[in-house]
């Protein structure tokens with residue numbers, strides 16, 4: 001397990017039970033990813049509309065999405081390095097599809 005993932009797991013284990021339970025519920029996690037993606041889209045919209053820099057907020061929302069993505073991946077036992085390997089395999093399949 002990567003150092004970051006291990007540290008994240010320690011933090012999650014310190015959550016009150018109520019949060020620890022929702023952190024294992026795939027339905028909650030799927031909705032949370034959608035919610036965070038909406039927050040990201042909203043900052044991108046504001047940046048586009050207002051020509052204002054929201055980089056910090058955008059990076060926080062990207063981090064939020066990653067947190068929930070790692071948590072839902074964990075429910076399928078593909079978090080951390082295993083998820084990275086899965087992403088690479090998927091990208092290679094896509095590359096073969098595109099390039100023949």
Ligand SMILES: [Mg+2]
Nearest residue numbers: 036039061064
């Ligand atoms: Mg957020």
